[in-house]
Each structure stands twice: as structure tokens, then as C-alpha cells.
Amino acid sequence: MELNAFALATQVVVLIVALGALHQPLGAYLAKTFTSHKHLAFERVLYKLSGVEPRADQHWKVYLRSLLAFSVVSIVVLFAFQLLQGVLPFNQGNGTVDPWVAMNTAVSFVTNTNWQTYAPETTLGFGVQMLGLAVQNFLSAAVGLAVVVALIRGLVRAETSNLGNFWVDVTRGALRVLLPISIIGAVVLIITGVIQNWGGTDIHTLVTGAQQTVPGGPVASQEVIKLLGTNGGGYFNANSAHPFENPNAISNLFEVFLILLIPFSLPAMYGRMVGDKRQGYTLLSVMAAFWIISTALMGWALAAFAGTGTSVGEGIEQRFGANGTALFATATTLTSTGAVNAAHDSLPPLGGGLALVNMMLGEIAPGGVGSGLYGLMVLSVVAVFIGGLMVGRTPEMLGKKVGAGQMKLVAVYILVTPTLVLLGTAITVSIPALAAAAPAEGQHGFSEILYAFTSAANNNGSAFGGITSSGPGLATMLALAMFIGRFLPIALVLALAGSFAKQRKIPNTAGTLATHGPLFAVLLGGIVLILTALTYFPALTLGPAAEGLLK
Amino acid sequence: MNAYGRQLFTAVRFLLCTTLILGLAYPVLVFGLGQVIAPAQANGSIVSVDSEAVGSSLLAQPVTGVDFFYPRPSAVEWDPAGSSPSNFGPNQPALLESIAKNRAEVAAREKVAPDTVPIDALTASGSGLDPQISVAYAQLQRARVAGATGLGEAAVQELISKNTNNALVGFLGQPSVNTTTLNAALIQARRAR
Numbered sequence: 001m002e003l004n005a006f007a008l009a010t011q012v013v014v015l016i017v018a019l020g021a022l023h024q025p026l027g028a029y030l031a032k033t034f035t036s037h038k039h040l041a042f043e044r045v046l047y048k049l050s051g052v053e054p055r056a057d058q059h060w061k062v063y064l065r066s067l068l069a070f071s072v073v074s075i076v077v078l079f080a081f082q083l084l085q086g087v088l089p090f091n092q093g094n095g096t097v098d099p100w101v102a103m104n105t106a107v108s109f110v111t112n113t114n115w116q117t118y119a120p121e122t123t124l125g126f127g128v129q130m131l132g133l134a135v136q137n138f139l140s141a142a143v144g145l146a147v148v149v150a151l152i153r154g155l156v157r158a159e160t161s162n163l164g165n166f167w168v169d170v171t172r173g174a175l176r177v178l179l180p181i182s183i184i185g186a187v188v189l190i191i192t193g194v195i196q197n198w199g200g201t202d203i204h205t206l207v208t209g210a211q212q213t214v215p216g217g218p219v220a221s222q223e224v225i226k227l228l229g230t231n232g233g234g235y236f237n238a239n240s241a242h243p244f245e246n247p248n249a250i251s252n253l254f255e256v257f258l259i260l261l262i263p264f265s266l267p268a269m270y271g272r273m274v275g276d277k278r279q280g281y282t283l284l285s286v287m288a289a290f291w292i293i294s295t296a297l298m299g300w301a302l303a304a305f306a307g308t309g310t311s312v313g314e315g316i317e318q319r320f321g322a323n324g325t326a327l328f329a330t331a332t333t334l335t336s337t338g339a340v341n342a343a344h345d346s347l348p349p350l351g352g353g354l355a356l357v358n359m360m361l362g363e364i365a366p367g368g369v370g371s372g373l374y375g376l377m378v379l380s381v382v383a384v385f386i387g388g389l390m391v392g393r394t395p396e397m398l399g400k401k402v403g404a405g406q407m408k409l410v411a412v413y414i415l416v417t418p419t420l421v422l423l424g425t426a427i428t429v430s431i432p433a434l435a436a437a438a439p440a441e442g443q444h445g446f447s448e449i450l451y452a453f454t455s456a457a458n459n460n461g462s463a464f465g466g467i468t469s470s471g472p473g474l475a476t477m478l479a480l481a482m483f484i485g486r487f488l489p490i491a492l493v494l495a496l497a498g499s500f501a502k503q504r505k506i507p508n509t510a511g512t513l514a515t516h517g518p519l520f521a522v523l524l525g526g527i528v529l530i531l532t533a534l535t536y537f538p539a540l541t542l543g544p545a546a547e548g549l550l551k
Numbered sequence: 552m553n554a555y556g557r558q559l560f561t562a563v564r565f566l567l568c569t570t571l572i573l574g575l576a577y578p579v580l581v582f583g584l585g586q587v588i589a590p591a592q593a594n595g596s597i598v599s600v601d602s603e604a605v606g607s608s609l610l611a612q613p614v615t616g617v618d619f620f621y622p623r624p625s626a627v628e629w630d631p632a633g634s635s636p637s638n639f640g641p642n643q644p645a646l647l648e649s650i651a652k653n654r655a656e657v658a659a660r661e662k663v664a665p666d667t668v669p670i671d672a673l674t675a676s677g678s679g680l681d682p683q684i685s686v687a688y689a690q691l692q693r694a695r696v697a698g699a700t701g702l703g704e705a706a707v708q709e710l711i712s713k714n715t716n717n718a719l720v721g722f723l724g725q726p727s728v729n730t731t732t733l734n735a736a737l738i739q740a741r742r743a744r
């Protein structure tokens with residue numbers, strides 16, 4: 001399939017116009033939502049039933065403890081739900097889920113990863129999908145929003161250790177932000193052809209007369225939050241390549257829009273909350289630059305491979321073509337979504353490699369809901385620190401000192417994900433029984449394993465699907481990578497927020513390194529690239545780079 | 552109860568309440584909206600021939616014989632009970648073998664030179680259920696179908712055009728022909744004769 005560069009560019013422009021028009025209004029709405037002191041009537045009922053004291057301002061440790069308690073409870077409940085599926089209603093004849101798969105899936109959905117080691121069609125009924133997985137799609141995204149809001153409060157507040165109320169933040173993120181957009185988005189998806197019903201239709205096929213059941217299910221309601229919350233767990237095995245999840249090129253463009261909407265609007269929220277819109281614009285420009293360049297490179301990787309070797313076609317939907325595939329594959333790996341509209345395993349070597357690099361950037365361009373912005377803010381602290389060293393001043397971030405204590409937290413944050421990725425990959429390839437899960441020969445087998453751990457530790461969830469991760473060994477290792485890759489960075493971010501909040505605000509002086517403007521944007525972009533290149537270059541050389549060169 | 556216990560108890564109750572809103576009320580509301588605004592799509596875009604449901608216009612179907620248009624190869628044999636790509640790596644020998652096998656099959660069926668077979672006829676889609684084929688692959692099959700059905704090339708060409716996606720969708724993705732609706736139209740045209 002040939003890449004139509006004009007069609008790809010047109011869709012990028014459409015997205016820039018749409019997101020450009022919406023990011024400020026949505027950012028303003030987000031800022032208002034998370035700074036308002038008013039509780040809506042139904043929220044007060046929810047707090048009362050749950051035993052939440054919404055006026056309590058939580059110390060960062062209490063905020064973190066609430067977050068962890070909620071996440072652990074969510075994992076346990078989702079795990080139990082799958083084990084009990086056989087005796088619960090709405091299972092569509094699906095029985096108890098294999099415990100290793102259920103454990104992996106529970107961790108996967110609560111950590112906003114949505115790695116899928118199961119084939120949904122033959123594993124899960126409406127009940128688990130709707131009452132279990134889709135609920136976590138909302139809540140895990142709301143948790144991401146809560147964390148970034150808490151970090152921003154740390155910068156804004158002074159001489160306190162309190163960061164707000166976790167329960168209130170999650171409630172508002174889920175019910176005031178994600179839910180209304182999801183309702184509108186689900187209706188749009190239904191109009192394009194996505195299904196929303198409670199049962200399939202029995203048919204006899206046209207030509208062979210074979211009996212088939214056209215599948216049914218509450219797909220649109222789950223599809224929209226899968227993308228909007230940068231989750232990525234498909235209702236069907238083929239994910240957004242399935243015609244009932246993504247019926248045509250228009251729905252494809254809309255789905256990419258949903259993926260990018262909130263992550264690209266969060267900088268505007270940030271700018272407003274810190275009282276300086278330039279701060280938001282600077283981070284936004286770094287995110288946008290990475291996204292546009294990466295989309296162009298993905299287009300080039302597909303275009304260059306067309307007509308050579310096996311050409312471009314395997315694993316790609318005819319209705320999206322190479323343009324729709326490049327657009328989606330870039331957006332899904334630069335955010336923490338991990339939904340796919342094509343088999344990433346079959347992408348040209350450099351295309352698959354680019355998907356890997358996108359995740360290795362740490363998913364900050366624009367990144368997952370909440371996690372993208374807090375990731376980029378942590379990297380901003382690094383940029384401020386390095387800038388401070390260059391000019392020989394104590395580095396400051398928005399009037400807060402970046403000292404040894406803060407840098408220790410930041411350094412550990414930066415090391416967590418690469419450690420998980422490289423250690424997990426190394427262990428897997430050195431144990432033959434585990435490496436056998438990726439049966440592809442040579443470099444491609446290595447790429448499949450590297451992709452799996454990169455995806456899990458970065459909470460992305462897309463896969464080189466040739467790998468089988470349902471066995472106890474890989475299911476456990478990947479679940480650990482997802483869990484640690486999600487909650488250790490969150491703990492460090494909240495600790496950082498607490499340490500910022502405790503400080504007094506130092507007024508800006510002429511010698512302060514400005515955290516806005518083109519100079520800082522270039523510094524930040526460079527730091528993102530250098531950190532990735534130095535960390536992952538050897539592994540990338542062994543996998544996709546070697547594949548691309550040796551073919 | 553200590554602080555940890557209280558947090559866990561709160562978490563359980565909070566999860567239960569939000570599940571009722573996000574897991575139950577929300578999908579039911581979307582279902583209702585779908586049934587009012589776009590019931591045909593919400594229920595699976597079902598295609599009927601003589602008011603008998605024969606499939607979904609969005610899903611490919613298995614085809615045999617010489618008087619129909621073939622969809623692309625499928626890793627799941629066009630069975631919508633599952634959906635999957637082949638997951639062959641781009642340079643994997645298995646992919647080369649599968650492409651060579653498909654090339655020989657299509658060339659023999661359509662009686663054309665193997666190197667004229669378009670790439671979409673040789674490769675499985677990501678879902679295994681994509682009903683769309685390239686315009687080139689539809690043209691390749693036109694003569695065979697026109698001959699076998701006796702409808703004539705012009706009539707078959709008209710049906711192909713009618714089942715080609717519109718200009719906008721064709722531009723954003725690529726121009727494609729829907730084999731499921733095209734084959735349904737073929738059956739209707741033959742019955743009408």
C-alpha cells in the first residue's frame with residue numbers, strides 16, 4: 001500500500017486546527033474543575049456513601065496512601081471479578097479466567113497500561129468488560145489527572161505539605177471531565193458505525209451459507225474512554241483494527257483526536273494554574289514538535305518500505321491505508337494509549353522501531369492523561385537543574401528551589417522505567433524458557449521482547465503481538481513492570497510535589513533561568529532526546545536497527 | 552480501625568459507587584442514545600438480502616467459487632467470533648511464504664501474471680475481518696465475476712463503483728471497495744434478472 005503523504009499531512013493539519021481550537025477552552029475548564037471549592041450535589045452523595053471528607057486537605061503522604069489504597073483495592077476487585085466470572089451474570093458463556101491472565105489483566109487496567117494477554121472475544125463477557133475494565137479506564141485516567149494536578153499545586157502553594165484531596169480530584173476527573181466527553185464521543189463513534197448493543201445477530205453468510213454470529217456488545221461506550229483516557233484496551237482482540245471498533249477512515253481520524261485531546265490540553269491547564277500561560281505554551285510546543293516530527297518519520301518509514309521486500313500490507317487495514325496507520329501508530333505510542341489500528345509486529349522494521357522509540361521517550365509528547373504532563377514537568381526540573389549548573393546559580397522552578405533533595409527524587413524517577421525495561425528484557429532473553437514466548441527468529445524475536453517490556457514499564461499497552469505473555473513467567477514479570485512503572489514514579493512525583501509545596505516562593509530575579517520561551521523549549525527537547533538515546537541506544541541497535549539493516 | 556484500614560474501606564465503597572455510574576448507568580445511557588440516533592449502526596450495520604440478514608457491511612465474509620468478489624486473506628478465516636492479525640514480522644520467512652502462496656492462488660484464479668496481483672490481495676489485514684479491497688484488486692476480479700455471473704462487465708463495473716467508498720473516506724484512508732456489500736448487490740442483481 002502506498003503512503004499518500006498529502007492525505008497524512010491533511011489529517012495532521014485537521015488535528016492541529018481542532019486541538020488548537022479546543023486546548024485553551026478545555027484547559028480552562030480543567031483548571032476550573034480542579035481549583036473550584038464547590039461540590040456538586042451528586043458528588044456530595046458519592047462522598048457521603050464512600051465515607052470521604054471532601055474538605056480535608058491531604059498531606060502528600062496521605063494523598064499517596066489514598067491513591068495506593070484505591071489502586072490496590074481496584075486490582076484485587078478486578079482480579080476477583082475475573083476469577084468469579086463463571087458464576088456471575090452477563091458472562092456470555094465465558095467461565096473463570098486463568099489466574100495468571102486475570103492477575104496480569106487486573107494490574108494492566110488499573111495502571112492505565114491495558115496490555116492484553118487475553119483474547120477478549122473468547123475470554124470475557126459484557127459484565128467484566130463493562131463493569132470491570134471500562135470502569136478502570138475512567139478511574140486510572142482520573143488518577144493520572146489527580147497526580148499532575150497535585151504536582152502543579154506543589155509548585156503553586158507555599159509553606160504547606162498539603163496537596164489537595166485525592167478522592168475529590170479523582171471524582172472530578174472522572175465525572176466532570178472524562179464522563180461528559182465520553183458520552184458525546186460515544187455517540188459520534190456510533191454514528192460512524194461502532195456498535196452499542198447487548199447481543200449479536202445470527203446470520204447465514206452470503207456466499208457459503210455458513211452460520212455466523214455478528215458480534216455484539218457495549219463497544220462504543222468502552223471504545224471512547226479507551227482512547228480519551230489513553231488506556232488502549234480493546235473490546236475485541238484486534239483492537240482499533242476491528243471494524244466494529246474503528247469502522248472507517250473518518251472514525252480513525254476521530255479516534256486519534258480523542259487520544260490527543262486531553263494530553264494536549266493539559267499544558268493550558270498548567271499555564272492557568274501557575275498563573276503564567278507561557279509556561280503551558282512552552283511545554284505544549286515541545287510536545288507538539290515531537291508529535292509532528294515523529295508522525296512524519298513514521299510516514300517516511302512506511303513509504304520507504306512500500307514496494308520493497310514484503311512491502312506494506314500485512315497487518316494493515318485496507319480502509320485506513322498507510323496514512324491512517326502512520327497517524328494512529330504514532331499517536332498511540334507517543335501517548336500511553338497502546339490501542340492499535342494495525343499489527344505493530346508487521347510494521348516495517350524502522351516503523352516498529354519508531355513505535356518503540358516513541359514509548360522510550362517516556363511518553364511525554366503529549367503522553368498519557370496526566371502522566372504525560374507530570375513526566376514532562378519532571379524532565380523540566382532536569383532542564384532547570386542543568387541550566388542552573390551552566391549559569392552557576394541555584395536552580396529554581398517557578399520560584400521553588402531545586403536542591404539535592406528534589407534532584408534525588410528526579411534522578412530515581414528517570415531511572416525507574418529504563419531499569420524495568422532493560423532488566424526485564426535481559427532476564428527474558430537469557431532464560432530460554434521465557435525467550436521461547438517470542439518465537440520469531442533472530443532480531444525480530446528480540447524486538448518483540450524489548451517492545452513488551454518497554455510497553456509495560458511505560459504503561460503503554462501496545463504489543464508486537466507475536467509474543468505470548470499469558471504464561472506465569474512473563475505474565476508476572478510484565479505485571480511487575482506495569483505496577484512498579486506506574487506507582488513508583490507517582491510516589492516520587494507526589495514526594496517532589498510535597499517538597500515544593502513546603503518551600504517559600506522565591507521572587508524571580510534577572511539571573512533566574514526562564515522556564516518559558518524557545519531557549520528553554522530547545523533545552524528541554526534536547527534533554528528528552530539525550531536521556532532516551534543514551535539509555536536505549538544499545539538495545540535499539542540489537543533489535544529494530546539490526547532488522548532494518550540486515551533485511 | 553487505623554488509617555490504612557479506613558483508607559481501604561473508603562476505597563472499596565468509592566469503587567462500588569463509581570462502578571454504578573461509570574460501569575452501568577453510562578453504557579446504558581449510551582445504548583439508549585445509540586438506539587435513538589443511529590440504531591442501524593449501533594446494532595451492527597446489518598445487511599439484508601430480501602429482508603433476510605446476511606451479514607454486517609463492516610465485516611468480511613468467507614467466499615468460494617468463481618462468481619463472487621474475494622476479500623483479502625484473513626488470519627482468522629473471516630470468522631467474526633475472533634479477530635487477529637498474523638503477527639508475522641516484516642522480514643520473517645513465514646510472511647514471505649504466505650505472500651508467495653497467496654500470489655500463486657490469486658494469479659491462478661484470476662488467470663493473470665503473478666506480478667500484477669496487488670499487495671492487499673497478498674496480505675492479511677490487522678483484524679482478519681476487513682471487508683475492503685483495493686480498487687485494483689476489484690478490477691482484477693471483474694472479468695471473472697462478469698463472466699461467471701453473466702451480468703456483463705458494464706453492469707459489474709457499475710456495482711463496483713457503487714460499493715467503492717466515497718471521495719472523502721477514500722482520501723483519508725485509500726480508495727477501497729467493500730466486498731461484503733458488493734457481493735450482496737451481486738446476488739440481488741442476479742435475482743432481479
